[in-house]
Amino acid sequence: MPDDDGLWKRSRRAVYAEITRVAMELFLDQGFEETTIDQIASTAGISRRSFFRYFGTKEDIVLGDLVDQGSLAREALEAIPLSVPPWQALQDALWQVDQRTDQAVMLEVAKMMYGTPSLRARSIEKHLRWQEQLVPNIRLRLGADPGDASDPAADAIVATAITCLDVAGQIWVRGDGKDDLKELYRRAVDSVRSPGT
Template sequence: MTTEPSLWERSRQAAYAEITSVAWRLFLEQGFEQTTIDQIVATAGISRRSFFRYFGTKEDIVLGDLANQGVLVQEALEAIPLSVGPWEALRAALYAVDALEVEAGITLKIAKMMYETPSLRSRSIEKHLHWQSLLAPNIRTRLGIEADQDDPAADAIVASAIACLDVAGELWTRGQGILRLADLYDQAVRAVRTPL
C-alpha cells in the first residue's frame, strides 16, 4: 500500500517545482551564466536561504534530475536478468528510463545550455561519476567479478557507456536534434567495442 505524501512534502514539492520553473524560464530567456541566484529568488518571491534549502548551487537546478535519473537507471539495470551481457544490459536500462529517446524543442535548448556552459559540464561529469558508482556493482556481478577483486573491467565498461552517452548527446545537440540519440549512442558504443 502506498502512503500519500504529507502536506509538508506536497508543499515542499510544489515549492521545488515553482523555483525550478522560474529558474528555467530565466535561463532560457537570458542564459545560464547571465542569470543570478538573486534574480531567481526575486522572481520566485523567496529568500536566498529558502533557495539553498532546495538547491546547493545554481547548477543543481539544471542537473538535479540527472542524479535522480542515475538511481532510475540503477533500478532498471537491476531488473534486467543477469544472463544479459553488460553492454546490452546498460543499453536496455538507459532505454527503460528514456535516456536514449529525446525530442528536440525544449530539450535541445537545455542540452545546448549544458554543453556550452563550463560549470554545467563539470557538474554533469560529477553526476556521471555518481552514476558509475551506482551501476558498476551490477556490472561486476554480470562479469562474475568478486567485490574484493582488483579488476577494472566493470568500472571501465560503465565509464565507457556513460562517455558514449555524453558524446552522443553532444553530437545530437550540435546536429540540432535531427539524428536519433539512440543511434548516436549505438555508434559510439560500437566504436569503443570494436578492436583496432
C-alpha cells in the same frame, strides 16, 4: 487526522517545481551565466536563504534530476536478467530512463549544459556517481564479486558507456536534435567495442 508530513512534502515539491520552472525560463531567456541566484529567488517570490533550502547551487537546478536518473538507471539495470551481456544491459537501462524525458526539454537543457563550463563540470561529477551505482551489477554480469574493486573491467565498461552517452549527446546537440540520440549512442558504443579501434 490530517497527514501533516504528506502535506509538507507536497508543499516542498510544489515550491521546488516552481523555483525550477522560473529558473529555467530565466536561463533560456537570458542565459545561464547571466542569470543570478538573487534574480531567481526574486522572480520566484522567495528569499535567497530559502533558495538554498532547495538547491545547493545554480547548477543543481539544471542538473538536479541527473542524480535521480542514475538511481533510475541502476533500478532498470537490476531488473534486466543477468544473462543479458553488460553492454546490452547498460544500453537497455539507460534508454529506459531516457524515454521518461521530454526530448524538446532535454535538447534545451543539453544545449545549456554543453555550452556552459560550470554545468559541464557538474554533469561529469554527477555521471561519476552513476558509475558507482552501476558498477556492482556489471561486476555480477562479468561473473566477478560485486564487492571486489581490484578488477577494472566493470568500472571501465560503465565509464566508457557513460562517456559514449556524453559523446552522443554532444553530437545530438550539434545537430540540433535532428539525429536519433539512441542511434548515436549505439554507434559510439560500437566504435569502442569494434576490433582495431
